[in-house]
Amino acid sequence: MLKVKSISKDYGKFKLEDVSFHLPPGYIMGLIGPNGAGKTTTLSIILNFISKGAGDVSILGTDHIAGEAEVKKQIGVVFDSNVFVCDWKVMEAGRAMAIFYDNWKQKTFLEMLSLFGLDGNKKVGQLSKGMQTKLMLACAFAHDARLLILDEPTSGMDPPSRDELLELLQDYIKDGNRSVLFSTHITADLERVADYITYIRGGRVFFTGPTEELIEEYRIIKGGREDLTGDLRGKIHGLRMHTTGFEGLVSRRDVSREPAGCILERGTIDEIMIYTAREDEHK
Amino acid sequence: MKVVLSNASTMPIYEQIKSQIRAAVMSGELMENETLPSLRQLAKDLKISVLTTMRAYSELEQEGFITSLQGKGYYVMPKGSQLMREQLLREVERSLGEAAEAAKNAGLTGEELAGMLRLIMEVD
Numbered sequence: 001m002l003k004v005k006s007i008s009k010d011y012g013k014f015k016l017e018d019v020s021f022h023l024p025p026g027y028i029m030g031l032i033g034p035n036g037a038g039k040t041t042t043l044s045i046i047l048n049f050i051s052k053g054a055g056d057v058s059i060l061g062t063d064h065i066a067g068e069a070e071v072k073k074q075i076g077v078v079f080d081s082n083v084f085v086c087d088w089k090v091m092e093a094g095r096a097m098a099i100f101y102d103n104w105k106q107k108t109f110l111e112m113l114s115l116f117g118l119d120g121n122k123k124v125g126q127l128s129k130g131m132q133t134k135l136m137l138a139c140a141f142a143h144d145a146r147l148l149i150l151d152e153p154t155s156g157m158d159p160p161s162r163d164e165l166l167e168l169l170q171d172y173i174k175d176g177n178r179s180v181l182f183s184t185h186i187t188a189d190l191e192r193v194a195d196y197i198t199y200i201r202g203g204r205v206f207f208t209g210p211t212e213e214l215i216e217e218y219r220i221i222k223g224g225r226e227d228l229t230g231d232l233r234g235k236i237h238g239l240r241m242h243t244t245g246f247e248g249l250v251s252r253r254d255v256s257r258e259p260a261g262c263i264l265e266r267g268t269i270d271e272i273m274i275y276t277a278r279e280d281e282h283k
Numbered sequence: 284m285k286v287v288l289s290n291a292s293t294m295p296i297y298e299q300i301k302s303q304i305r306a307a308v309m310s311g312e313l314m315e316n317e318t319l320p321s322l323r324q325l326a327k328d329l330k331i332s333v334l335t336t337m338r339a340y341s342e343l344e345q346e347g348f349i350t351s352l353q354g355k356g357y358y359v360m361p362k363g364s365q366l367m368r369e370q371l372l373r374e375v376e377r378s379l380g381e382a383a384e385a386a387k388n389a390g391l392t393g394e395e396l397a398g399m400l401r402l403i404m405e406v407d
Binding site for chain 1: 326
């Protein structure tokens, strides 16, 4: 569905380096990383909003630049900022989109509006963030996009709207032919529904693969201060010492069984991000 | 079919699904040849990823509890299947191993442990 191969971009101060991942059809991939890690840059390169320094991107087997017109028809985009003119009414926004897509299905668009409870006469600028996202989703469904790319769709949404969105995304991929790539820093959203995770740290891919693999690769380690041997210290990411002990993150390849006095437990994606980010701060 | 996932459990989600389907097959709640929900339907219903349900189903298939028919989905295997029996025996062995370990810690002899087991079996 989507193949990203060794893309990079040099902004001087910030570099996106050698980013590669692969999203097969029928699955959801979460793109995670701290603010400024390169998530939006990566998505913008895929969509050819900005030029890449090097690398290849193909969508449904077609190069994203050579076959841009073809590729864009297959993609639905939900970006953080609203792409519509705020003064437009919802119906007008739909009409504007219909011009770009020869496979636009007005019937589907109207069905999605009523499913989402979107009032066609309301002005786009008056919609809540969640409603604007839904409008963009309605457009994606109306031109039958095979790949949905969403940049931070859940930021600024309340928990019920987030839950509803995730359910929509699961519905979207249910037939096994469509995929979703979305960036977020609300990782609780991904914990369960994302099949794949690509974790970008400082412009590089730290991990890409099945979500479960990321969670299984690491363990949170906790123990008393006296349990922290020199050998162990070297294996811990983002070590935090406190009065009654220490905690940190270890790879199961480095620490496979509980060292004396310590406990190992499965961490959440959030925790994995927190400890690895803490390591970056202390470099 | 009933599957209830706990977020508080230390057991991974795919394991929770596996153990509940396994139990349903063993208790006869899921009958031979009964169809299971599709991978994608189950993922959506439980709000979990497709890869997670895939792992649960494919491991259940390897263990002989369910079988897949190309394009037709997953079915419950007959209870007496050889693979399932082996799996169940392994389960018994594993639990007995744990019991033996606990007995050792408690300073029980093999004879005493066997006595306890007999008592439990009679009560059941």
